[in-house]
Amino acid sequence: MSNWYDKYLSIYGKPFSEVPQDIIEGTRLRLAALQSDHPIASIVVIAYNEETHLQACLWAISEIKCKYPVEILGVDNDSKDRTAEIFEKSGIPYYTEYQHSCGYARRCGLHHSRGKYYFDVDSDTIYPPMYYELMLQQLMKPGIVAVSATWSYFPDANHSKLGLKLFEICRDLFLWIQHFKRPELSVRGLVFAYNADYGRQEEYRVDIIRGEDGSMALSLKKYGKIKFVHDSRCRAITGYGTIGNQSMWQSFLQHVRIQGKGLSRIFYKKDHYEDNKDNLINNR
Numbered sequence: 589m590s591n592w593y594d595k596y597l598s599i600y601g602k603p604f605s606e607v608p609q610d611i612i613e614g615t616r617l618r619l620a621a622l623q624s625d626h627p628i629a630s631i632v633v634i635a636y637n638e639e640t641h642l643q644a645c646l647w648a649i650s651e652i653k654c655k656y657p658v659e660i661l662g663v664d665n666d667s668k669d670r671t672a673e674i675f676e677k678s679g680i681p682y683y684t685e686y687q688h689s690c691g692y693a694r695r696c697g698l699h700h701s702r703g704k705y706y707f708d709v710d711s712d713t714i715y716p717p718m719y720y721e722l723m724l725q726q727l728m729k730p731g732i733v734a735v736s737a738t739w740s741y742f743p744d745a746n747h748s749k750l751g752l753k754l755f756e757i758c759r760d761l762f763l764w765i766q767h768f769k770r771p772e773l774s775v776r777g778l779v780f781a782y783n784a785d786y787g788r789q790e791e792y793r794v795d796i797i798r799g800e801d802g803s804m805a806l807s808l809k810k811y812g813k814i815k816f817v818h819d820s821r822c823r824a825i826t827g828y829g830t831i832g833n834q835s836m837w838q839s840f841l842q843h844v845r846i847q848g849k850g851l852s853r854i855f856y857k858k859d860h861y862e863d864n865k866d867n868l869i870n871n872r
Contacts, residue, residue: 593648593825596714597742600644600827604670607643615643616679618650623680624657629724630701630784631658634693635675635711636665641827642674642711649709654721661700665693671711689869690777691800695792698784706784708801713739713778713826722822723781726815733812734782734805736775737822738763747828764816771814777801779824786811797867 599607631649635642649660662675662682675682685696698706705727707720719737727735738760743749763774780801790807792800805814 592716593714593742596644596648599647600714600742601640604639604643604674611647612643612677615647615650616677619646619660620679622650622652622654623659626657627659627703628656629658629705629707629720629781630697630703631660631707631709631720632663632694632697632701633661633709633711634663634665634690634697635667635671636688636693637667637669638671638711639667639669639674642671643678645709645711645714646674646678646680648714648717651717652715652720653717654724656721656724658720659701659703661697663693663697665689687794689794689797689800691792691794691796694777694800695794698787698792701784704784705781706787707781708777708779710778710826713824715824716821718821719824722819723817726817727781727783729815731812732815733786733808734775734780734814735817736771736781736805736814737779737817737819737824739776739779739824739826741828742825760818764818767814767816771816772802772805772809774816775802775805775814778826779822780805782808783811795869797869799867 599611633642633645633649638645660680662678662680664672664675664682664684665688666684666686672682672684681700683696683700685693694708705724707723709715723735723737726732738756740756741747741752743752767774777800782804786808787804790804793803794800796803808814
């Protein structure tokens with residue numbers, strides 16, 4: 589049985605020189621057709637040395653089904669590989685951010701976006717065709733300031749399908765419980781979209797190594813509700829960057845150890861967090 593993402597996996601992880609020209613050209617033409625002069629939403633792809641993943645991400649975006657007008661932008665975080673060339677050949681507007689970090693890259697994208705709504709897109713992630721339309725439908729509801737979804741990992745030789753499924757079920761259950769009182773802690777940047785007008789008032793933090801999206805979500809809470817979309821048609825699929833060389837079991841145990849400390853905290857709202865010193869850029 590084939591999966592919706594199988595064809596994108598045919599080039600995922602491969603150097604740009606091995607991507608067929610018809611895929612590159614087809615992606616360029618479809619992306620051009622999607623671009624609106626009056627977008628309601630901005631789809632912003634950030635990338636740093638993502639030559640082996642970016643084309644697959646853009647290919648999937650070029651085939652989205654969305655009835656709302658959108659624009660697609662790119663941010664190259666001063667990559668040293670062919671990332672900028674891929675953006676160039678895709679035909680979408682892209683910008684170079686010379687200060688390295690996801691916070692700087694996302695801030696650059698936000699400053700150049702024109703849509704009322706802003707979609708975070710990670711270039712090592714592939715999004716299903718209905719993702720943007722369904723997320724937008726929720727985001728446009730009264731009282732909603734941001735939306736976040738669930739995601740899966742690509743099955744590969746090092747990770748069994750059963751192991752992945754069990755890991756994701758446990759993780760999703762925890763995030764669902766946590767989001768009632770601490771929605772900002774359940775937000776992940778690869779599946780996050782929000783009201784850009786409010787986002788521009790708050791700005792991304794660029795003084796931290798990780799957690800810029802959760803910090804943005806925390807800032808946005810004062811404007812409305814963060815909604816979690818549990819729809820399989822919105823479930824993105826990504827690589828193992830957040831897990832690294834760990835097995836799913838090792839990653840699961842690590843999550844249990846970390847989240848198990850003071851577990852009762854997820855049942856109480858919080859509007860301010862103290863930064864861990866090892867997460868501050870100036871301390872490294």
